Amino acid sequence: MLTVENLTVQFPGRFGTFTAIEDVSLTIERGEIHGLVGESGAGKSTIGAAIIGLLQPPGFVSNGSIHLGDTDLLILGDDEAHQTRGKRISMIFQDPQTSLNPLMTIEDQLIETIQTHEDISTEDARSRAISLLEETGIENASQRIKAYPHQFSGGMRQRVVIALALCTNPELIIADEPTTALDVAVQSQVLDLIRGLANTRGIGFLLITHDIGVIAQTCQNVTVLRGGQVMEHGPTQQVLNAPEHPYTQSLMAAVPRLDVKLDRFLVPDTEEGVETAPIGRSAEDAERWLRSGDEMLGQGLSMEGVTVKFTGARDSLFRKPEVFVALDDVSMTIRPGTVMGLVGESGSGKSTMAKVLTGLVQPTAGTLKLNDSTLPLARQRGRKDPSRRVIQMVFQDPYSSLNSRHRIGDILAEPLWLYGLENDRAKRRDLAAAMLDLVGLSADAINRYPHQFSGGQRQRIAVARSLLARPRVLICDEPTSALDVSIQAQVLNLLKDLQARFSLTILFISHNLAVVRQMSDDITVLKSGKVVEAGPSEAFFNDPQADYSQELLSLTPNYVGQKGVASQTLVTEV
Amino acid sequence: MMSRFFQSDGVYYFLRTPSAIVAAIIVVIIVGGAIFAPWIAQSNPYDLASFSLMDGLLPPVWQGGDPRFLLGTDNQGRDMVSSILYGARLSLFIGFMSMAIATVLGVGLGLAAGYYGGRFDAIVMRIADVQLALPAILTALLIDGISRGLLPPSVQQDLRVVVLIIAIALSLWVNFARTARASVFVERNKDYVQAAMIMGQRPSRVMLRHILPNIMGPLLVIMTVDLASAILLEATLSFLGIGLPADSPSLGTLIRIGMQFQLSGEWWILWVPTIVLAALVVSINILGDFLRDIFNPRLR
Amino acid sequence: MAYFILKRLFQSIFVMLAVAFLAFSLFRFVGDPVSQMTGVETSVQDQEQLREELGLNDPFVVQFYRFTTDILKGDFGYSYRTRQPVNEMIASRIPATIELGITALMISLIVGIPAGVYTALRTRGFATQTILLTTLVGVSIPTFVIGIVLIFLFGVTLGWMPTFGRGGTVDLGGWTTSFLTLEGWSYLILPAITLGVYQLTLTMRLVRAEMMEVMRSDYIRFATARGIPQRKLHYRHALGNTMIPVITIIGLQFGGVIAFSIVTESVFQWPGMGLLFLESVRFVDIPVMGVYLVVIAFFFVLVNLVVDILYLMIDPRLRVKEAI
Amino acid sequence: ETFRWASTTDPQTMDPHAVNSAPVLSFLNNVYEGLVRRDRGMSIEGSLAESWEPLEGENGWRFNLREGVTFADGAAFTAEDVLFSYQRASNEAADVRSWFSPVTDVRVVDDYTVDFITSAPNPLFPDSIANFMILDKDWAETNDAALPATDAENFATMNANGTGPFMLSSRDPGVQTVLVPNPNWWGEVEHNVTEGIFTPIGNSATGLAALLSGEIDFIQPIPLQDAAQVEERDGYSVLEGEETRVIMFGFPHEHDTLLYSTDVTDANPFQDVRVRQAAAHAIDIDAIDRVLFRGKIEPASQLVPAGISGYSEENSDRLGYDPDRAKELLAEAGYPDGFSFGLKCPNDRYINDEALCRAAASMFAAVGMDAELSTGPVRDYWPQLREDDFDMYLLGWSPGTFDMEHPIRFLKHTQDDEKRLGSWNFGNFSNARVDELLPLIQQEVDLEARQAMIDEVVAISQEEMAYIPLYTQPLIWAAKDNVDMVQRADNFFLLRWVTVE
């Protein structure tokens, strides 16, 4: 049905013309769900945009052809192209929060879309819209259709987005990372819906994602993209389980697995390789300096009966503002020198726990302990409290956790200066350079700015910064969720290494169970601010106790890699 | 540093935006003329002995004026070119100073309000409301009046410029405060700020060293726009008689004086400074637009 | 929502009080009213006596107390210059200023919004560049020069419009309006344009910037991908979202309109509050100045309240959660 | 004919006794009348009084009132109204009461005869009350306007009931005031105005535009630099004349030190008459006339222009422009390199006041007198002068009585708060002989003897350089060609002399 041949897309730009897509071919049949995987920047969205004819300027198709049925999409005039959009091809974007016009009711948006492409009365359009919403799994659709987008939850909004894409009966739907913003439960529902639509209505889907698990569970065929070029394509089973291309192989190996814990990941060879030739100090210096600290042992961290309440905005004179309980009597103990995994769906209170520990959020009740001494709560914790140095944090988003206006050297020197660890300016620089080497970056990075680094490199810098405080406890809040699998693997490897070498205590927060399995010794599962299960990690994965844990595990898209590949990895790495 | 500057996106897009280049050239010429006025100008409007009433009301050279006075003279015999150079000097000084004070005041309060939130924020924002309820012209009238009442007239005359600067600054700071505050609200939840807070850094350091550089983009845009409006406001205040005295030739006072001659045939006394003012303000605004586009890559 | 408005009202009262205080501080400093009130031949003793009678020699606190309590009692005092009750003087001038301000605002919206939309959609066209540049030039020439040029062009040279004042008004029970007669409009239009130019440029540029942002938002891209026709896309989807920040700014700018109406009114001899205020400053007519400031603050507060309510109307996200 | 005219300021009240200001008195002269009035040439003629003569054996004047005069509302005019108006105008609440400071008593002799008793012989008394306007007693009392309003309005602030040629038909303060002819006026009607509409237009450019677009028939005044342009246009004419206002610089005679000098801080050079003369020699009045005033001013030698009664023909020479002489005089006085001082000027009071001072400052600088100019609106200016805060200042003076005695009383007599003399003599020029002569001048009935004494005062002040008289302020009105009117030297505009063709 859809045939893309030798597609090349270019972006003329400041530093010459950039070829985002080169010589890409793919076909999608009726009712087929075609997966498109590849790391960030591989050109996945660009292919989608080229097909629907909405390439961002100054991008243009410089070569190749795109046919939908008998129609050559590339030679259509503006108006004709606009006619096909919605009518024959639709698109679903990643973020349901921003894809809907906040000022129009769901009804208006649906009816408008239907009437745009069909001469149909408003009444008929409405009943079509309602049945579509019901089909996508929105209960009580005839009433809820009157609502505005903000009155729907994220999952419901994504259903509305899908309903909008469907309402004109298109032949092809391009789904650009349709579930990235959703949590696992909702994600599996949406994927079910897509599968159902492909089967019952024969709609072809181009499913763009970077999640191999999603591909494994949803797609018949898959195309692996890298640097704008097709690395490998074919039936899903074949590509995932018996990849031929070396890149695909290493990519598959880097996917964290839910079924087995690995010591290290095999890292695909990327441009991100370790740059060597440090100036001055080397990793050994950094290591020596880290070990020269007084208390070398990892410290235990625990919380007891912590409750956190957030007060909503006051909206009535007579009613008290609503109180939202983000954490409800939560207790947790992290043993010294171990990794505690903290999992739970979005909004369950994971980050709030991290904030309580780091003193950013004031709990209404509860106590904290660092080793055996009491750790003051947020407001009581002075700026000079020793725990400020001992507990360090690595954030989720490496793009925002480094101040983009500061040089790497300044960022790294800050903890040294702040905690009075090193009073000499030059020595601070040396140490920073040495630490960069330790985390696998060239020491000349010291004079550059964060935006000159990739996400993975930045996350290494963030780790380096926290290490320079000589911490005993590291809190990592989703440290890799913004990264591609291959880069994620590198960072996780780094964390594992450091943890082992310096026997750090780590609180590892993630919503990705597979990742947690790879990292943690113990695990705590959080739901709606309550602990539902806690215990040793392996025991949990092999035999989860709470219903919620079981559900969570079963919903997580699982890519069961070929056993052989996994053991190979182990062999090469040891 | 220099190389980073020349490779920066800003310079790249600048060289590809003709309007910005023209605007920058105009600004450079006027600002340069203003800065070097004492060396370029043939007479000094502040030095009463350097011009003579006898030369009054001469038309520009091409209308048969005296070759000594390219753009003619005003009713005091002052050379228009010199007056404009000095006038731009004074206008730009007032503009820059009031913009600078407004920036410091507004950004300071806005940062603190956004950072601490709560009651402090509420107080600052209410003060901002009061300020907004008293538009620029009224604020200037008020400050002007108060200064006249409080200061002995001898000091007053010397402080007219200062009073004007304060009055204009007071009417401009709210913009900065609101923008800074809004940016801080966004910024303070970003991880790099949280990281600094967790580390136990002083609030002042977090605000100034960490947050401030990251919210400079929108502030810079406001700075240019407000520089332009400060210069215009000075002109308007001069028109209302609460600006500068006529012997301190700002562009505003030159235009005010020129207004008397717009019908009497001596058009150059009004229109030469008006055109210079308009060119300056338009150029600054164009540069402001350009900056806005730079800082908002999505609009490129 | 009721709570929200109530909270706003409380804040407004604070703002009003603060402005009253500032207004009052002004009383003490603008000059000597007595020497403006008396003739050349009045002796120093007589002036001193008048000063005493007006209470100008009382301590600051006493004067402020008197001023606020009088205002709270609804007693706005008498003008030093004309000896008329200030509330009547101001009240008779309010319609002129309000109508001028509203017309200027309307011009700025009716021209500014479409121009903003146009220039946002066609970012690089020749027409766009021309519009952007001319409006910029328009706001870069001081208002008073523009006013005078308009007067001489349309009033004297072409003779199409009257040059000053506010003729052709109709009295609607205490509110005189220019809106009902053609003649009234002919008097209104030049000052309104003069006053509106600045607002127009502001509105246009704001709409343009916001529109360009909105046009790149996900929901517009999604709507495009659904094949929604351009016109609907621009005016239904994009413009609505554009207006939310625009409304706030325009609300805030209303203060600017009122303030600049001082200049416009003085140039066109438009008998509004601004002109009265300017005369009062000249004659150190303290009671009129004080009340003027309070009235201006009141309008500001009112307009912002209206903006807030408008906000609630446009943006469903701010409405109370409806049960679904 | 409907006649529309404009001026810069609105009369602030319709009460003729509340405020002693030119816009009010000028405007109300159309509505109210006094016992006497000024004719086209400023001379006193009878109005509500048909004749008047000095009292025999007593100091004072007897006024014989016109019979058969009625107020606009029909009430008859009698001596009671004169007495009432006197009481009203000399009351504490009235700003015009200084006119009556020589008056000790007013007696109604019969319905049409009134005696004004003065404390001393007062030959000029009738001249001094030309603007004393008569109200109807009954009207004022019925409407609670028996006294002028001081802090609140009363009926007379917005309404008028005079015997004059016009009646107030409507008033919108600051916007428009309409007059219609009084059908019962006693006088001979010379005008052909059926309705006179007055509008204040503060901005001179706007006013000019209004005239040129034909919306008004007459405007008073126009900026003098625009006179030529208006004159050139078809259908417009400019009325030029001399006002009675003389512009002058004043000195700080009694200060011990200069306030604003950067170099002379322990003395007041202006106490030396040679310095004052040097300052006078420094001024190039012809250049000022040519450039700033476009040839429309008349240089002044004394504080009243020629033609005003008491003008001293004998002393009509003024010190000429002579920078070299100025430098010499400065050197003689001990300031060969000059000195710096502060010059104060208003910027919204007189025609081109600010430009004049800037030009003067530049001229002073040329002889080494370094003037630090500071200008401000009058609302700040008078208080500054009252507080003696100046080294030199600008002042304009128009003799309210159109007699030389007026400036001598206000500007040359030593300050004396008790007797209310020298109240505008800010620099406190003080000369025993002048002080001695003033009461004599005031009381002398013999005109020749009086003139001799005035000549002596003028000679003294010229010799002493009490002030530097600069020029007589020009009076420039503009009207449509088809309008005929009279420009009176006191800048009063009277509708009864207007004819529209």
Ligand SMILES: Nc1ncnc2c1ncn2[C@@H]1O[C@H](COP(=O)(O)OP(=O)(O)OP(=O)(O)O)[C@@H](O)[C@H]1O
């Ligand atoms: N408007 C544009 N101008 C210039 N370059 C662009 C533009 N849009 C995309 N590119 C470049 O094209 C390449 C492919 O981008 P694309 O958005 O298709 O990647 P992607 O695979 O969808 O990545 P992600 O997983 O992050 O969404 C990238 O290197 C990107 O920098």
Ligand SMILES: Nc1ncnc2c1ncn2[C@@H]1O[C@H](COP(=O)(O)OP(=O)(O)OP(=O)(O)O)[C@@H](O)[C@H]1O
């Ligand atoms: N400052 C705050 N004020 C009010 N509510 C808050 C605040 N911070 C967090 N919450 C609420 O507390 C709940 C827990 O938030 P938290 O950030 O801890 O979730 P999370 O488990 O980290 O989720 P995610 O996986 O999305 O990061 C959420 O419902 C959130 O809306």
Ligand SMILES: [Mg+2]
């Ligand atoms: Mg993408």
Ligand SMILES: [Mg+2]
């Ligand atoms: Mg979180």
Ligand code: NI
């Ligand atoms: Ni450099």
